Amino acid sequence: MDKKTIHHIAKLSNLRVSDEELSSFAHELSSILAYVSELNTVDIAGTEATGHAGEQTNVFRGDEPSAQDLELVAALVNAAPDRDDGYVKVKAIL
Amino acid sequence: MHDLLTLTLADAHTKLAAKEISARELVEAHSAHSKEKDKEICAYVSRSFTEALAQADRVDEKRRFGNDLSPLAGVPVAIKDNILIKGHTATASSKILRDYIAPYDATVIKKLKERDAVFIGKTNMDEFAMGSSTENSAFFPTKNPRDISRVPGGSSGGSAAAVASDQAIYALGSDTGGSIRQPASFCGIVGLKPTYGAVSRYGVMAMASSLDQIGPLTKTVADAELVFRAIAGRDAHDATSVSSSRVHAKSPLRSLVGARIGVPKEYFAVKGMDGEVRLCVEQAIQKMERAGARIEEISLPYTSHAISAYYIIMPAEVSSNLARYDGIKYGYSTYAAGGDGVLSEVYERSRSEGFGKEVKRRIMLGTYVLSAGYYDAYYKKAQQVRTKIKEDFVKAFEKVDMIATPTSPTTAFRIGEKTKDPLEMYLADVFTVPVNLAGLPALSLPCGDAGGLPVGLQFIAPWWGEDTLFTAGKAFEQL
Numbered sequence: 001m002d003k004k005t006i007h008h009i010a011k012l013s014n015l016r017v018s019d020e021e022l023s024s025f026a027h028e029l030s031s032i033l034a035y036v037s038e039l040n041t042v043d044i045a046g047t048e049a050t051g052h053a054g055e056q057t058n059v060f061r062g063d064e065p066s067a068q069d070l071e072l073v074a075a076l077v078n079a080a081p082d083r084d085d086g087y088v089k090v091k092a093i094l
Numbered sequence: 095m096h097d098l099l100t101l102t103l104a105d106a107h108t109k110l111a112a113k114e115i116s117a118r119e120l121v122e123a124h125s126a127h128s129k130e131k132d133k134e135i136c137a138y139v140s141r142s143f144t145e146a147l148a149q150a151d152r153v154d155e156k157r158r159f160g161n162d163l164s165p166l167a168g169v170p171v172a173i174k175d176n177i178l179i180k181g182h183t184a185t186a187s188s189k190i191l192r193d194y195i196a197p198y199d200a201t202v203i204k205k206l207k208e209r210d211a212v213f214i215g216k217t218n219m220d221e222f223a224m225g226s227s228t229e230n231s232a233f234f235p236t237k238n239p240r241d242i243s244r245v246p247g248g249s250s251g252g253s254a255a256a257v258a259s260d261q262a263i264y265a266l267g268s269d270t271g272g273s274i275r276q277p278a279s280f281c282g283i284v285g286l287k288p289t290y291g292a293v294s295r296y297g298v299m300a301m302a303s304s305l306d307q308i309g310p311l312t313k314t315v316a317d318a319e320l321v322f323r324a325i326a327g328r329d330a331h332d333a334t335s336v337s338s339s340r341v342h343a344k345s346p347l348r349s350l351v352g353a354r355i356g357v358p359k360e361y362f363a364v365k366g367m368d369g370e371v372r373l374c375v376e377q378a379i380q381k382m383e384r385a386g387a388r389i390e391e392i393s394l395p396y397t398s399h400a401i402s403a404y405y406i407i408m409p410a411e412v413s414s415n416l417a418r419y420d421g422i423k424y425g426y427s428t429y430a431a432g433g434d435g436v437l438s439e440v441y442e443r444s445r446s447e448g449f450g451k452e453v454k455r456r457i458m459l460g461t462y463v464l465s466a467g468y469y470d471a472y473y474k475k476a477q478q479v480r481t482k483i484k485e486d487f488v489k490a491f492e493k494v495d496m497i498a499t500p501t502s503p504t505t506a507f508r509i510g511e512k513t514k515d516p517l518e519m520y521l522a523d524v525f526t527v528p529v530n531l532a533g534l535p536a537l538s539l540p541c542g543d544a545g546g547l548p549v550g551l552q553f554i555a556p557w558w559g560e561d562t563l564f565t566a567g568k569a570f571e572q573l
Contacts, residue, residue: 039475054533
């Protein structure tokens with residue numbers, strides 16, 4: 001993994017990396033990827049992918065509004081660094 | 095007072111029910127001991143002795159009017175700091191959540207509260223549960239109570255160290271790739287990772303959602319059983335949780351006599367396996383054989399690929415789950431730092447300043463394996479290997495009731511020993527990650543010492559086979 005790739009991945013991850021971090025991440029991630037690439041030696045042709053260990057079943061509920069815990073809603077909104085009239089306020093997108 | 099500190103959960107309950115001791119006395123004893131002891135061990139990120147005393151008084155009062163209280167009533171418990179208790183800080187040992195106050199209770203906490211548990215503190219961990227030594231905590235490393243120059247294991251190292259140093263009677267932890275079992279093993283206590291879906295994760299910070307489970311760290315197997323029964327069950331807030339009526343294997347083991355125990359040859363031949371640990375576990379298996387168990391060598395051929403599959407699948411899920419820490423909704427934020435920055439700058443700066451190095455490493459690794467052009471080569475392949483690992487266990491359980499292995503290839507390593515090379519730290523998870531990939535229940539329990547340090551024996555049961563683990567574990571403790 002070269003520094004350009006790390007830079008691209010950091011961008012996708014919403015992270016900023018310093019030049020120093022860039023080289024250590026390049027080194028460490030390369031060595032981890034080199035290790036996990038041993039999976040290429042496994043013959044898994046035709047094997048289905050497992051995304052989950054559990055037995056998944058659909059969970060249904062009626063399409064009805066449920067009573068809100070207003071105290072909880074207030075606590076959640078209050079955790080945001082900026083808010084206005086019960087809404088979370090953010091910086092400009094562009 | 096010392097007697098109060100060494101009580102098991104079951105014994106504490108008996109003495110409380112007989113009114114030989116009070117919940118207040120239990121909290122006072124633990125509080126006084128912890129104030130001194132934790133200067134050395136550093137198991138706790140925060141403690142709540144005042145609140146615990148008030149809760150203990152309420153339980154003592156309740157008991158005056160009736161004695162049909164839960165076995166957990168009035169007994170001090172420590173909670174890993176990635177589990178929410180309303181009104182308490184929940185930091186996940188991360189700078190990004192240093193001042194975060196939980197606005198609601200996790201389902202496991204709600205269940206403990208209904209049973210009158212007494213919360214005495216939140217325990218240190220590897221940041222967001224990413225690590226095997228608790229050295230990745232953004233605050234401080236926790237020490238192993240058996241040898242303070244060594245790590246307690248991780249990521250639930252604070253929970254394990256708190257119990258092992260008598261600073262709590264039991265604790266809750268989370269296990270994504272061994273984070274309950276490995277610290278239990280390193281600290282010489284019992285740790286249970288339940289079947290995937292047995293315990294609700296609502297209110298627990300998600301790390302890798304297809305792998306995460308909550309479980310107890312305790313002094314005995316009987317205690318682990320008591321806590322498991324209290325926290326298991328279906329919860330509408332976690333769609334993967336399953337009704338407790340289904341949480342029973344068809345024919346759980348009733349005794350070690352005649353039990354068919356599989357010993358996977360691959361688990362004794364890994365690189366880096368400590369000879370003394372191997373010997374200790376082999377002797378434990380021989381003991382079970384002498385007690386009447388039928389030991390059978392089995393093969394789990396895909397074991398050697400488990401670490402690779404895990405270190406693709408887990409970071410992939412991490413990269414998605416940790417996207418929520420954005421400096422906008424809660425937690426550390428550069429929002430107020432001003433500037434004429436746009437939203438994306440708040441995201442990037444808050445995350446870069448708030449996350450530690452291992453967390454960033456895993457987010458980037460996960461982002462990479464999911465990115466365009468690499469998905470099939472890494473993520474999909476890892477998921478296919480996951481199927482093979484699961485199939486290994488399905489086949490094994492056609493022949494045996496339970497599997498016995500070491501929990502970790504080594505005893506507790508020295509602080510700083512593995513921090514330089516992340517890959518070396520990952521390889522220490524070789525015996526625990528296959529269990530999470532397959533979603534199985536597993537128990538780690540002490541089976542002796544190697545070089546003066548505790549060794550953990552791991553029992554793996556079929557899906558929903560917790561009863562088998564408890565039977566075998568309690569029988570082993572008697573040998």
